[in-house]
Amino acid sequence: DAGVIQSPRHEVTxxxxxxxxxxxxxxxxxxxxxxxxxxxxxxxxLIYFNNNxxxxxxxxxxxxxxxxxxxxSFSTLKIQPSEPRDSAVYFCASSLDRVxxxxxxxxxxxxxxx
Amino acid sequence: xxxxxxxxxxxxxxxxxxxxxxxxxxxxxxYNLQWFRQDPGKGLTSxxxxxxxxxxxxxxxxxxxxxxxxxxxxxxxxASQPGDSATYLCAVKDRNAGNxxxxxxxxRLMVKP
Numbered sequence: 769d770a771g772v773i774q775s776p777r778h779e780v781t782x783x784x785x786x787x788x789x790x791x792x793x794x795x796x797x798x799x800x801x802x803x804x805x806x807x808x809x810x811x812x813x814l815i816y817f818n819n820n821x822x823x824x825x826x827x828x829x830x831x832x833x834x835x836x837x838x839x840x841s842f843s844t845l846k847i848q849p850s851e852p853r854d855s856a857v858y859f860c861a862s863s864l865d866r867v868x869x870x871x872x873x874x875x876x877x878x879x880x881x882x
Numbered sequence: 883x884x885x886x887x888x889x890x891x892x893x894x895x896x897x898x899x900x901x902x903x904x905x906x907x908x909x910x911x912x913y914n915l916q917w918f919r920q921d922p923g924k925g926l927t928s929x930x931x932x933x934x935x936x937x938x939x940x941x942x943x944x945x946x947x948x949x950x951x952x953x954x955x956x957x958x959x960x961a962s963q964p965g966d967s968a969t970y971l972c973a974v975k976d977r978n979a980g981n982x983x984x985x986x987x988x989x990r991l992m993v994k995p
Contacts, residue, residue: 772925799981801982801983810985810986810987810988811971811985813982813983816980816981816982818980818981823980823981824980824982859925859926861926863981865981867913867914867975867980867981868913868914868933870916870928870931871916871928871973871983872928873918873925873926873927873928874925875924875925876924876925878923
């Protein structure tokens with residue numbers, strides 16, 4: 769398996785622009801997680817899907833952030849409009865929906881908003 | 883709310899040393915604990931997963947222990963090598979949070995040749 773796939777790997781955009789990050793989970797995994805990592809705050813969970821349904825979005829910082837999972841093999845995280853403080857590395861992870869199972873992380877998208 | 887703490891935040895050791903990384907958590911009602919490695923600019927790689935019913939897990943030179951009642955886990959690295967240099971993160975999956983993980987802040991390890 770190719771593992772969790774994220775695109776793009778790097779994104780540089782100007783403040784106010786819309787940013788869309790993409791994730792393809794491991795085939796067969798039915799839980800998907802979006803995280804954000806910064807030096808100041810470490811790794812934070814933004815939102816978590818189970819069987820394509822958002823279960824917990826309490827970590828989404830503002831209404832500017834939205835996430836969708838239209839099918840089992842694809843998810844997007846959108847920021848509109850983007851701000852410089854959104855600059856971070858965004859990770860997607862997937863697992864089986866079994867509490868005993870590991871989470872597997874993608875390589876991340878490094879977002880820079882100028 | 884679960885809180886996970888890792889001490890020390892950074893560690894520098896000479897090659898060959900055995901070392902211990904610490905992880906503590908406030909709520910002992912967990913399903914499992916997972917140790918990850920993160921290289922600079924890279925994603926997280928899962929190293930070991932310990933279920934709440936287990937006391938330890940081993941993989942090569944790595945050994946992770948879990949003392950759920952005291953809210954502690956340790957990651958033991960034997961005969962450290964420069965290639966072990968990375969940030970090590972622990973994360974717990976607790977019974978009040980479904981399938982979500984709560985991460986510690988990580989320990990940045992440097993192994994000097």
